[in-house]
Amino acid sequence: MSATPLRSFNDVREALISKREIAFLDVREEDPHAQRHPLFAANFPLSKIELDAFTKLPRQSVPIVLLDDGEGLAPRAARRFEALGYTDVSVFDGGLKGWERAGGEVFRDVNVPSKAFGELVEAKRHTPALSAEAVNALLKSGEDVVVLDARRYDEYQTMNIPGSISVPGAELVLRARALAPDPKTRVIVNCAGRTRSIIGTQSLVNAGLPNPVSALRNGTIGWLLAGQTLAHGSATQFAATDGRADEALHEASRESARSVADRAGVKRTTYADAQRWAQDTNRTTYRFDVRTPGEYEHAHASGYQGAPGGQLVQETEMFAPVRGARIVLFDDDGVRANMTASWLAQMNNDVYVIDDASSAPLTEHGPWRGAKPQPSALPAITAKDLSKLLDDPSSQTIVLDFTASANHVKGHIPGAWWAVRSRLPEDLPALPDAKQYVVTCASSALAAYAGPEVAALTGKPVLLLEGGTASWIAAGLPLEKGETRLASPRIDRYRRPYEGTDGPHEAMNAYLEWEYGLVAQLERDGTHGFFVI
Numbered sequence: 001m002s003a004t005p006l007r008s009f010n011d012v013r014e015a016l017i018s019k020r021e022i023a024f025l026d027v028r029e030e031d032p033h034a035q036r037h038p039l040f041a042a043n044f045p046l047s048k049i050e051l052d053a054f055t056k057l058p059r060q061s062v063p064i065v066l067l068d069d070g071e072g073l074a075p076r077a078a079r080r081f082e083a084l085g086y087t088d089v090s091v092f093d094g095g096l097k098g099w100e101r102a103g104g105e106v107f108r109d110v111n112v113p114s115k116a117f118g119e120l121v122e123a124k125r126h127t128p129a130l131s132a133e134a135v136n137a138l139l140k141s142g143e144d145v146v147v148l149d150a151r152r153y154d155e156y157q158t159m160n161i162p163g164s165i166s167v168p169g170a171e172l173v174l175r176a177r178a179l180a181p182d183p184k185t186r187v188i189v190n191c192a193g194r195t196r197s198i199i200g201t202q203s204l205v206n207a208g209l210p211n212p213v214s215a216l217r218n219g220t221i222g223w224l225l226a227g228q229t230l231a232h233g234s235a236t237q238f239a240a241t242d243g244r245a246d247e248a249l250h251e252a253s254r255e256s257a258r259s260v261a262d263r264a265g266v267k268r269t270t271y272a273d274a275q276r277w278a279q280d281t282n283r284t285t286y287r288f289d290v291r292t293p294g295e296y297e298h299a300h301a302s303g304y305q306g307a308p309g310g311q312l313v314q315e316t317e318m319f320a321p322v323r324g325a326r327i328v329l330f331d332d333d334g335v336r337a338n339m340t341a342s343w344l345a346q347m348n349n350d351v352y353v354i355d356d357a358s359s360a361p362l363t364e365h366g367p368w369r370g371a372k373p374q375p376s377a378l379p380a381i382t383a384k385d386l387s388k389l390l391d392d393p394s395s396q397t398i399v400l401d402f403t404a405s406a407n408h409v410k411g412h413i414p415g416a417w418w419a420v421r422s423r424l425p426e427d428l429p430a431l432p433d434a435k436q437y438v439v440t441c442a443s444s445a446l447a448a449y450a451g452p453e454v455a456a457l458t459g460k461p462v463l464l465l466e467g468g469t470a471s472w473i474a475a476g477l478p479l480e481k482g483e484t485r486l487a488s489p490r491i492d493r494y495r496r497p498y499e500g501t502d503g504p505h506e507a508m509n510a511y512l513e514w515e516y517g518l519v520a521q522l523e524r525d526g527t528h529g530f531f532v533i
Contacts, residue, residue, distance in 0.1 A: 004078040006093040007065045009102035015063070016040055016527040019348070021284055021324040023057055023064045024092075027077040029420060032069065034494035036106045038099055039113055039525050041067050042321035046077045047402075047421040047492070050449045053084055055305065055370035056321050059284040063088045069096040073422060084373055105525035108514060110494055111195075111315050116518040117347050117530050118195035123519050124532040127202045129217040132226035135188055139163060146180045147188045147216070148172060150200035150310060153237065159220055159230040161190055166237045169310020170290050172200050173207045173257055174335040177249045178242040183210035190216035190223075192496075194515050196314055203339055206533070207256040221497070221508045244333065257338035261353065263533045264342040269352040271301070271361055274328045278303055284325035288312060290340045291331055299362035304330055306368050309340035316347060327351045332359065348529035375448040378439075378455075378464040383472040386438055386465060390415060396435040402450050403441040403469060405490040411479035413440065413472055420488035421450045427487045428457055436461040444468035 015022040025044040026033045033043040044052065057064065064086055066074040074091040081089045092098065100106060109115065121127060130138075138145045139162070147164035149156045156166040167175050172189065180187050187209065189200040197215035204213045216222065220230060244250050269277075277285040289300050290309035300306065307319050309329075320327055327349050331337040337353045344351040381389070389395050390413075399416035401408050408418040419427055437454050439447040444465055455462040465471065473479065483490075497511035522528055 004075055005090040007090040008093050009099060009104060012065055012092065013104070013527060016323055017529070019324045019350075019529070021062055021322055023062050023322045024067065025064060025077075025321060026067045027073045028068055028071070029422070029491040029493075030110065031491040031494045034110050035108060036069075036096060037112075038067070038096075038104055039107055039116070039522075039527060040317065040323050042317040043110065044077075044321060045422065045492070046073050046080070048446060049077060049080050050084070050373050050375070051446060052370075053081065053086075054372060055368075056319075057086070057284075058278070058286070059281065059322075060085050061087050061281060062284050062322055063090075065090050065092050067092045067096060067099070076422075105521055107518075107521060107525075109511075110496070111318065112518075113317050113347065113528070114314050115195045115515060116522050116528070117343075118198045119515060119518040120522060120530055121202055121346075121532050122194075122198045125202055125205075127198050127205070127215055128213060129197075129201070129215040130188065131217050132222040132228055135161075135216055136223075136226070136228050138186065138188075143186065144182065144184060145186045145188060147190060148176065148179065148200070149191070150189055150196040151191050152308070152311060155192065157233060157235065159232055160234050161216070161220070161223060162229070162231040164190065164231075164234070164236070166234075168292070168308055169196055169200050169203070169313060170308060170336040170340050171238060171292070171310070173203055173209075173339050174250075174253055174333060175238045175243040176204055176209055176211070177253060178246065179238060180209075180211050181249075185211055187211045187213045188216050189213065191219045193219045193221050193511065196310060199313060199343060200310070203260075203343075206260045206342070207253070207339065218512055221512060225505060225508055243335075250333070250335075254334040257335040257342075260533075261338035261342045261345075264345040266338065266341040266345050267350075267352045268355045269328060270356045271354060274352070274354065275303070277326060277328070284322045285328060286320045286322075286325055287328045287330070288319065289330045290336050293367075295332075296368075297366055299359070300364050301330065301361040302364050305370070309336050312340055313343045313347075316344065316349070320349070325350070328354065330354045330357060332357055342533075346531055346533060348531070372445075376452045378448065378451045378462060380466045381438060381463040382466050383475040383477060386413070386463075386472070387475075387477050389438075396433065397438060398431060398434040398436075399438045399440060399465075400447075400450070400454060400487075401440055401469065402446050405486075405492050407442055407469075408486075409481065409483055411469075411473070411481050412484075413469060414478060414480040415485070416440070416480070417485040417487040419450075420492055421446070421453070423488045424450070424453055424457055428454070431487055434458075434460060436463065438463045438465055440465040440468050440472075442468050442470055 296306035
């Protein structure tokens with residue numbers, strides 16, 4: 001087999017600046033990725049390539065450049081992409097250290113393009129903001145204030161500003177006029193840190209909401225650092241009819257959203273054109289439905305992936321890792337797609353909104369089911385049969401769990417070892433001897449791809465747990481909890497400083513300082529092409 005071609009720093013940088021299509025992929029796990037990576041190196045772990053490739057890289061001739069930090073992951077990933085039919089795969093010359101030696105800027109954390117863009121927006125537009133102390137004083141004084149939480153609903157439920165309403169980002173312009181019908185009502189927008197607060201607030205400002213609008217400076221992090229108390233388990237959401245039942249309000253939102261999109265240079269297209277583009281072998285096209293997950297699952301158009309608009313702006317490189325691709329957005333209200341597109345366009349994306357939107361093509365139901373390659377066949381075992389097998393010590397059966405480490409800690413099959421698939425060559429030899437292995441994950445979707453590798457590395461029989469650990473739970477079988485039997489280090493996920501309710505103040509302050517420095521990093525990097533209207 002011939003060696004995988006190398007791509008140079010200058011070549012990759014020039015492609016990014018000129019908007020030539022490139023999928024610049026960091027194939028390490030999320031935690032090492034979050035420590036140091038180039039701005040547009042999207043995290044695409046070697047462990048999960050089969051799960052994500054056909055959805056995130058829909059065109060098989062797209063130029064793919066793979067990055068690691070000298071661990072040898074990139075060449076392995078190249079072979080895997082080639083086996084999946086991708087035809088233009090290369091490895092970044094010198095890995096991450098080569099990028100740094102060539103003078104490339106490196107960034108910390110995750111979703112950095114979006115977070116850096118948010119800081120640029122605030123710097124350019126001086127997005128209004130109030131401190132946590134000021135917002136708390138307004139709420140306690142009984143002032144006419146509504147607090148809108150722009151995060152995902154599950155994040156809101158984990159912790160939120162007391163009395164706030166969950167209105168995820170793309171919903172703000174559509175819903176705010178109904179939630180604060182009196183123009184004297186002050187609207188506060190918050191997220192966990194800064195980005196979604198800034199983008200949400202500026203969305204309302206750009207759309208001409210007549211109310212006074214401010215971001216909660218530093219979000220729930222700022223609230224905690226001010227010594228104030230958050231609520232937990234809240235369930236206050238916008239109503240489906242908010243912003244849509246009153247046609248005058250809806251029309252005002254539609255007109256303002258269209259105006260903002262036009263100012264940002266958003267383009268227009270039709271279902272038919274978008275369908276033709278999806279078949280184009282010379283250009284990558286992403287098609288996203290930016291409505292709420294509930295609306296999407298109720299009915300959506302074939303080929304359109306659910307991507308709630310606020311999260312699409314927040315996690316752009318994860319939804320659309322091909323820089324320079326064409327992005328098409330759908331909604332059914334004339335507001336959410338236009339507002340989402342206005343931000344994606346300012347982030348230097350080629351973005352279109354479906355202009356002939358109707359309910360006729362919404363024939364699909366349920367969550368997105370992206371195409372995946374067929375895994376090699378493995379003999380299967382049911383949860384009940386596995387339970388009997390584990391009760392017999394002479395079977396010398398080891399269960400390998402490839403789920404997310406957080407899921408494993410929350411609850412796993414007793415005795416199961418948690419492993420990172422890409423680390424199997426290093427970590428399998430340290431496990432106890434076994435006569436056979438059983439592989440699982442939450443659903444066994446990832447385990448089905450890992451199983452043949454376990455067989456090849458050990459020369460032992462490998463069985464696949466039917467239905468994964470979910471089937472074990474459904475059978476009422478016992479679970480073990482905690483960080484037990486970790487065959488691999490927990491590098492599969494980076495712990496965000498703003499996550500959960502127990503983040504140390506030092507980490508929160510450090511995170512805010514990092515965000516403040518992103519505009520200067522953008523200037524040094526010079527590959528982004530961002531602009532602010």
